[in-house]
Structure formats: structure tokens, C-alpha cells
Amino acid sequence: MTAQLTLVSHLLCPYVQRAAIALLEKDVPFERVVIDLAQKPDWFLEISPLGKVPLLRVPQPNGKDAVLFESNVICEYLEETQPGPRLHPEDPLARAEHRAWMEFGSAILADLWGYETTRDADVFEQKRQALVAKFQRVETALTALPNGPYFAGARFSLVDAVFAPIFRYFDVFDQISDSHIFDKTPKVRAWRRALSERPSVRHAVVPEYPQHLRAFLQKHEAHLLTLAGRA
Structure with missing residues (x-):
């Protein structure tokens, strides 16, 4: 064994x-x-x-x-x-493209860090706009790919594993204030919903994740918290 x-x-x-x-x-x-x-x-x-x-x-x-x-x-x-389903495409070019989008997910996380931790309203808005632009790039990519529910169609991939934790942040943030980041990205919204229902995604964190994230925001005195209750 x-x-x-x-x-x-x-x-x-x-x-x-x-x-x-x-x-x-x-x-x-x-x-x-x-x-x-x-x-x-x-x-x-x-x-x-x-x-x-x-x-x-x-x-x-x-x-x-x-x-x-x-x-x-x-x-x-x-x-x-490891055994189990393949999480990368078999085709070398498609595999390289997936790896590139995994890196793009890391770039989103870099902006997301500033978005969630800044106390400054101007910095917050700069990061929000950066996230809007990046998710618009993702929307464009999804438009050219097979129709969902996941990044490359019916098969779950490592790109999905990268983006699921990103979307999880917004499950909490949206309860505080509507960021309008996804207003013009219907394919991204559909992808986000599909990932939220995936058992591996749900079980990747403890049930208390939302409470832990809110405590993190409070510790950083995040500007995001000042938007609570606003339309």
C-alpha cells in the first residue's frame, strides 16, 4: 500500500x-x-x-x-x-494553453489580494476595474471554447481547479456588496455556478470558510466591509 x-x-x-x-x-x-x-x-x-x-x-x-x-x-x-481522471488535455498545444490560463488565474489572485485587503477607496476601485478587465478576457476565451459547463467543455480540468477558489471569494464578497464585476460576463457566471456545485470544490475548504474569510477582512479593516448594505 x-x-x-x-x-x-x-x-x-x-x-x-x-x-x-x-x-x-x-x-x-x-x-x-x-x-x-x-x-x-x-x-x-x-x-x-x-x-x-x-x-x-x-x-x-x-x-x-x-x-x-x-x-x-x-x-x-x-x-x-496519480490514478484517476486526467485533468490536463492530451494534446500538447491544448495542455500548454491550459497551463497559460492557470497562470492567468494567479494574476487574478494578485489583484484580488489588493481588492480584499486595501483600506483605501481609490485602490479598491482600481483593483475592481482590473478584475473586471481580467474576467472580460476570460469571457472572451470561454466564448471561443466548447460550451461548458467547465472551462474546456464537459471535462473538469486543472484550469477549473485554479478558478474555483477565485470564485469562492465572491460567494462571500457578494453577501457584503455587489461588485458588478461579473455584470457583462454571462459565460463566466455560468462557469462559476457549475464549479460551485462540484463536490471537489465544495470539500476543498472547511464548512466555516465564510466565517474565516469575514474575520480576515475584519482583521485587515478592509474597505470592502464599508460597502455593506449599499446597492
Whole structure:
């Protein structure tokens, strides 16, 4: 029997969610170890070159663990080594295009970080507009691809695993205030709905995720919270 993989995690991290979704999609047993990034344990700092999550601990025959870091690297490793459904296209060009859109998802997360943490109204609006523009790019891409429900049609892929945690943020944000970010992106909205119903996506976080995210916003005194109740 193969030794179990361990995913070192944080409760909110969208990059951790990518790896968790990939593991769940492939039905690979794994242990999840959650750490507090505000108080990183020594053992974590010793094995994490960048001091970030996720990490994937892979047991080796000598009794030690190999440690993988960076979410896309972890997802690619799982794709190459684990059984279960393929999460990348077989065609090399399509596979490269999917990897590029995974990187685009990371660029969205960079803007999303500013959107959710800034206390400044002007910065908030700049980030909102940046997100509008990026999701319009995604809308254009979806228009040229097979008709859903997922990024490339009927088959769930690693691009879906990357974007599902992004959309999850807005499940909470929309309860605070309508951002209007998705007003002109009907295909993105349909994709978002489909991903929210996927079991692997739902189970990639704890049930208390919304409460944890709201606490995070409060800790950062986020401008977003000042919009509560506005039309």
C-alpha cells in the first residue's frame, strides 16, 4: 500500500485549494495539516523554501518525505503520478494553453489580494476595474471554447481547479456588496455556478470558510466591509 500524501495547508489559501481539488478529483487519499501563517511553526519553516503553503509531503522508500512547493508544481506532479481522471488535455498545444490560463488565474489572485485587503477607496476601485478587465478576457476565451459547463467543455480540468477558489471569494464578497464585476460576463457566471456545485470544490475548504474569510477582512479593516448594505 502506498504511503499517504500530506497537504500542508491554510484555511483560506486559494493555492492550497487548487491542490486539494486535484487530489479530490483523482480520489487520492491524503492528510491535511493546517497551519497558522501568522505563527509559522519551526518545522514548517525548515521544509518550506518560500515560507508559503501549500506543501505536499511525499513519502519515500527511505522513510523520509520529499517536499514539493508551489501549487501548480504540486498539481502537475499529481497529474503525472496519480490514478484517476486526467485533468490536463492530451494534446500538447491544448495542455500548454491550459497551463497559460492557470497562470492567468494567479494574476487574478494578485489583484484580488489588493481588492480584499486595501483600506483605501481609490485602490479598491482600481483593483475592481482590473478584475473586471481580467474576467472580460476570460469571457472572451470561454466564448471561443466548447460550451461548458467547465472551462474546456464537459471535462473538469486543472484550469477549473485554479478558478474555483477565485470564485469562492465572491460567494462571500457578494453577501457584503455587489461588485458588478461579473455584470457583462454571462459565460463566466455560468462557469462559476457549475464549479460551485462540484463536490471537489465544495470539500476543498472547511464548512466555516465564510466565517474565516469575514474575520480576515475584519482583521485587515478592509474597505470592502464599508460597502455593506449599499446597492
